[in-house]
Amino acid sequence: MAENRRRGSAPDKEALAALGTAGTSRLRKAAASDVVTELAGQQTAAPAAPAPATPSPAKTARPAKATPKKTSFYQMEEDADRMRAAYLNTQMHTRYRSLSEFINAAIDEKVSALEKDYNGGQEWPPLAAREIPQGKPLGS
Template sequence: MTRPAPRKSSLAGASPVAPPPEAVPAKAAPSPVVAQTATQPAAATTPAKKTERKTKYPPKVSFYQDPEDTARVRGAILHTMTTEGPRNLSQFINQAVMAEVERLEAKYNGGQPFPSVGARELPQGRPMGE
């Protein structure tokens, strides 16, 4: 009996560092890097538009909070859900956060939306002095 020839992997010859040849655009000109200054906005000045959702649920956002405060939030939701509207933690937090965003836009930006900022564009890590 002869053994069948081993199958060749689709990854054979591919480099883990270099992009595949079809991913490299033909004649890609290097784009100039422009340093941001205090007068240059970090993002476009057009209002942020909600993107079309392709999934059933919106993207998850997480934050840190003391367990005692989290328990208070849950208690407030449970005891007011029939009269106030938010029926779950996500709805409650989204309404509270968007109310604060609208307040800040009214106070500091003439009621217009601030330029949008992408994920990982905010300062990260522990703030100095904490």
């Protein structure tokens, strides 16, 4: 029986019967008390109208949690190897918890520099996936 409990399954009924615990319960059904019987016979007043539901400030103030989206791009194998080596060999110093976090920080750093140099430090309006023209790269 202890083995079953460790695995999280229900106890074996045959094992319980062998222990003498699968028989009738030693507990007796509780008798209805006088208070319950008395209250059951009384008529109750109509329930009060519920107060209008107002969302709590904590629920309205918290925006929905954004989930990361997968992004794909082409990269030379040597550059990918170099990137992974830089991530792994500096992980104890930089405290990036994943390669994705490392890549996102690098992209954010580069995008911020481009915004500073070419857009007065302001963010450009965001572009959704597939809004960049596809086909031959510029200059080819």
